[in-house]
Amino acid sequence: xxxxxxxxxxxxxxxxxxxxxxxxxxxxxxxxxxxxxxxxxxxxxxxxxxxxxxxxxxxxxxxxxxxxxxxxxxxxxxxxxxxxxxxxxxxxxxxxxxxxxxxxxxxxxxxxxxxxxxxxxxxxxxxxxxxxxxxxxxxxxxxxxxxxxxxxxxxxxxxxxxxxxxxxxxxxxxxxxxxxxxxxxxxxxxxxxxxxxxxxxxxxxxxxxxxxxxxxxxxxxxxxxxxxxxxxxxxxxxxxxxxxxxxxxxxxxxxxxxxxxxxxxxxxxxxxxxxxxxxxxxxxxxxxxxxxxxxxxxxxxxxxxxxxxxxxxxxxxxxxxxxxxxxxxxxxxxxxxxxxxxxxxxxxxxxxxxxxxxxxxxxxxxxxxxxxxxxxxxxxxxxxxxxxxxxxxxxxxxxxxxxxxx
Amino acid sequence: xxxxxxxxxxxxxxxxxxxxxxxxxxxxxxxxxxxxxxxxxxxxxxxxxxxxxxxxxxxxxxxxxxxxxxxxxxxxxxxxxxxxxxxxxxxxxxxxxxxxxxxxxxxxxxxxxxxxxxxxxxxxxxxxxxxxxxxxxxxxxxxxxxxxxxxxxxxxxxxxxxxxxxxxxxxxxxxxxxxxxxxxxxxxxxxxxxxxxxxxxxxxxxxxxxxxxxxxxxxxxxxxxxxxxxxxxxxxxxxxxxxxxxxxxxxxxxxxxxxxxxxxxxxxxxxxxxxxxxxxxxxxxxxxxxxxxxxxxxxxxxxxxxxxxxxxxxxxxxxxxxxxxxxxxxxxxxxxxxxxxxxxxxxxxxxxxxxxxxxxxxxxxxxxxxxxxxxxxxxxxxxxxxxxxxxxxxxxxxxxxxxxxx
Numbered sequence: 001x002x003x004x005x006x007x008x009x010x011x012x013x014x015x016x017x018x019x020x021x022x023x024x025x026x027x028x029x030x031x032x033x034x035x036x037x038x039x040x041x042x043x044x045x046x047x048x049x050x051x052x053x054x055x056x057x058x059x060x061x062x063x064x065x066x067x068x069x070x071x072x073x074x075x076x077x078x079x080x081x082x083x084x085x086x087x088x089x090x091x092x093x094x095x096x097x098x099x100x101x102x103x104x105x106x107x108x109x110x111x112x113x114x115x116x117x118x119x120x121x122x123x124x125x126x127x128x129x130x131x132x133x134x135x136x137x138x139x140x141x142x143x144x145x146x147x148x149x150x151x152x153x154x155x156x157x158x159x160x161x162x163x164x165x166x167x168x169x170x171x172x173x174x175x176x177x178x179x180x181x182x183x184x185x186x187x188x189x190x191x192x193x194x195x196x197x198x199x200x201x202x203x204x205x206x207x208x209x210x211x212x213x214x215x216x217x218x219x220x221x222x223x224x225x226x227x228x229x230x231x232x233x234x235x236x237x238x239x240x241x242x243x244x245x246x247x248x249x250x251x252x253x254x255x256x257x258x259x260x261x262x263x264x265x266x267x268x269x270x271x272x273x274x275x276x277x278x279x280x281x282x283x284x285x286x287x288x289x290x291x292x293x294x295x296x297x298x299x300x301x302x303x304x305x306x307x308x309x310x311x312x313x314x315x316x317x318x319x320x321x322x323x324x325x326x327x328x329x330x331x332x333x334x335x336x337x338x339x340x341x342x343x344x345x346x347x348x349x350x351x352x353x354x355x356x357x358x359x360x361x362x363x364x365x366x367x368x369x370x371x372x373x374x375x376x377x378x379x380x381x382x383x384x385x386x387x388x389x390x391x392x393x394x395x396x397x398x399x400x401x402x403x404x405x406x
Numbered sequence: 407x408x409x410x411x412x413x414x415x416x417x418x419x420x421x422x423x424x425x426x427x428x429x430x431x432x433x434x435x436x437x438x439x440x441x442x443x444x445x446x447x448x449x450x451x452x453x454x455x456x457x458x459x460x461x462x463x464x465x466x467x468x469x470x471x472x473x474x475x476x477x478x479x480x481x482x483x484x485x486x487x488x489x490x491x492x493x494x495x496x497x498x499x500x501x502x503x504x505x506x507x508x509x510x511x512x513x514x515x516x517x518x519x520x521x522x523x524x525x526x527x528x529x530x531x532x533x534x535x536x537x538x539x540x541x542x543x544x545x546x547x548x549x550x551x552x553x554x555x556x557x558x559x560x561x562x563x564x565x566x567x568x569x570x571x572x573x574x575x576x577x578x579x580x581x582x583x584x585x586x587x588x589x590x591x592x593x594x595x596x597x598x599x600x601x602x603x604x605x606x607x608x609x610x611x612x613x614x615x616x617x618x619x620x621x622x623x624x625x626x627x628x629x630x631x632x633x634x635x636x637x638x639x640x641x642x643x644x645x646x647x648x649x650x651x652x653x654x655x656x657x658x659x660x661x662x663x664x665x666x667x668x669x670x671x672x673x674x675x676x677x678x679x680x681x682x683x684x685x686x687x688x689x690x691x692x693x694x695x696x697x698x699x700x701x702x703x704x705x706x707x708x709x710x711x712x713x714x715x716x717x718x719x720x721x722x723x724x725x726x727x728x729x730x731x732x733x734x735x736x737x738x739x740x741x742x743x744x745x746x747x748x749x750x751x752x753x754x755x756x757x758x759x760x761x762x763x764x765x766x767x768x769x770x771x772x773x774x775x776x777x778x779x780x781x782x783x784x785x786x787x788x789x790x791x792x793x794x795x796x797x798x799x800x801x802x803x804x805x806x807x808x809x810x811x812x
Binding site: 023025026029031033036037039040044045048052053055056057058060061062063064068094095096097098101120123124125127128129131132214216222223224225226227242243244245246247248249252254255256257258259270271272273274275276277278280356358360361 | 676
């Protein structure tokens with residue numbers, strides 16, 4: 001593969017046509033932050049016009065029975081296909097943080113054991129939520145699967161990990177960790193935000209208990225778009241959400257005075273779902289399903305390998321070191337490069353070269369690969385731009401004060 | 407006022423021009439369900455195009471620093487003006503249910519007393535959430551202010567009421583109840599969903615502790631649009647949210663490993679806000695502020711009086727009884743009429759007359775008045791249509807099986 005040029009690789013790319021499905025307002029922009037906020041699908045423009053003007057504007061409150069009530073489950077069942085769950089095991093609702101809170105609290109009450117295991121590389125919001133649960137927390141080093149296994153014991157109620165680490169791109173062996181957690185009677189809760197839509201997985205087959213994830217990264221659902229949660233079918237009657245909202249009621253619109261949780265996955269819903277942010281999720285998931293997770297992953301591996309190879313060749317000598325595992329089965333779809341000037345390099349890339357990477361404190365330059373729309377040529381341009389930023393010391397013109405975003 | 411015709415009343419209406427600010431796809435539709443889902447402001451169409459195409463599509467992840475991070479507080483500060491709060495006391499986030507859970511849990515932990523008082527007329531989702539708190543709950547009869555006062559005692563941690571009852575339209579004296587709660591050392595948490603934007607209030611001046619509310623009714627924010635929460639300034643450091651999400655962190659984007667709640671109202675944020683559903687809230691609130699709560703309330707009183715007078719004259723003899731207080735200071739902006747056939751009457755109104763009321767189990771026909779766009783002529787048409795549905799027994803053609811929506 002090293003022999004083929006970026007242009008050739010793009011020419012041979014079976015997913016190349018999918019780039020046309022997204023709004024690309026500035027074709028010269030090299031957008032490598034789809035793992036933070038995915039691009040806008042063209043179909044979403046049409047869908048939002050239909051939802052806002054056609055449903056809200058014209059149908060008004062009738063939109064609830066005609067369209068909106070079905071959305072949390074319909075969108076959930078499509079996300080289920082992306083992560084290898086059964087369609088009645090996923091529902092779209094709330095934010096990833098609120099969903100993690102609901103499932104972790106429910107699991108802790110169900111387990112009656114005090115300990116939660118997580119790792120230092122988990123996403124900060126996950127770490128904060130875990131700290132707020134009132135449990136005993138054991139935090140193992142990041143990117144070290146054996147350390148996570150070693151921390152599991154009979155007191156462990158719950159293992160909470162990000163499938164793919166947001167900083168390094170390290171990926172856990174989900175099946176192994178799930179099996180190891182079950183061995184000590186622990187449940188496992190995966191945050192799939194950085195893997196769903198980028199890495200194929202089979203959460204149901206692998207016996208995963210619980211999972212949550214966002215839809216604004218590889219699922220292209222829009223800024224802060226509604227998140228989702230997965231609860232394995234047989235756990236749905238054992239677990240209860242601590243937030244007894246009406247959308248989790250057996251019959252929300254009966255307005256009965258007593259809370260009775262719904263039988264299935266709906267019991268993990270809480271309040272009225274934000275329809276505009278929920279409707280926007282579906283077209284992006286439809287595109288993923290059409291492209292197929294097998295093809296997406298194949299391209300993701302080829303593109304991250306391409307990036308790693310270029311980094312070895314062009315960036316290692318310029319002070320960069322690879323923070324992402326070289327073994328494809330151990331990584332997600334982003335490549336992280338460490339450099340002491342990562343912050344200012346990222347600012348120079350954005351403002352002087354129209355290359356948008358991401359910076360993660362303290363020293364990580366993160367290059368997200370979204371196979372549905374990123375080209376090999378873009379990856380090549382990004383690496384070439386990094387070379388110039390360093391060789392021409394362009395980063396030194398930028399403010400060292402840091403300000404970064406999701 | 408009884409002498410003036412509906413046409414005259416509309417001609418003299420100082421808010422008449424505001425109807426033009428909303429999308430009215432079918433001018434013949436008499437929409438009296440703005441207290442369930444408010445109409446779509448025309449300005450919102452423009453705003454959403456800007457947010458979706460301009461910000462998400464074009465600016466991509468840069469939208470966070472350029473626009474989106476400021477939204478929860480900016481929208482919150484505008485809602486603050488609607489409810490008479492200080493601008494740093496309100497933030498827009500999550501759903502009403504999740505916000506009620508956060509504030510009620512925070513208050514209970516802070517109070518260290520076991521009892522919560524509410525009433526049977528509170529919105530079901532509020533009742534369910536209260537039942538899920540693990541507190542001792544005393545539920546007093548609905549629409550009976552003295553009963554609520556009588557239930558307050560030294561064990562009471564929290565009084566949770568809807569300011570305006572969703573079924574009857576009964577309105578509590580917020581200032582009195584707040585004072586009475588404080589007298590026994592209880593905090594009070596108001597659900598403003600059915601009053602904000604319809605009834606002026608001064609939550610800060612009245613010493614209210616906590617409040618939540620939705621934005622999809624009189625605030626015209628769209629289906630399931632992002633809710634808000636109010637915490638009185640001096641309580642903001644005493645209370646903590648049980649959901650320690652990253653947007654509630656002192657410095658979310660520092661990605662520090664330990665949770666440190668923000669100093670002010672931001673600490674009650676949780677996960678990433680759903681931007682599309684949040685951006686849609688602002689134009690509706692702007693219109694409210696432009697019209698002014700004083701004028702809105704004056705028209706609401708005139709319109710609900712108009713409806714009550716017509717109901718006395720035309721509907722009392724046809725089996726309807728008024729469920730809403732006659733005293734204007736005791737009601738919100740909807741008029742509820744009881745009739746044993748309320749369900750089928752509502753169905754006939756919708757399908758045969760293009761009049762959209764709301765039905766609330768078991769026997770309430772709810773007529774919501776949204777002064778920004780409802781005309782007196784519409785109210786007259788609605789009453790005339792009800793007369794025909796009953797006199798011509800049109801309701802008998804409709805399915806008695808009930809299915810109703812928010």
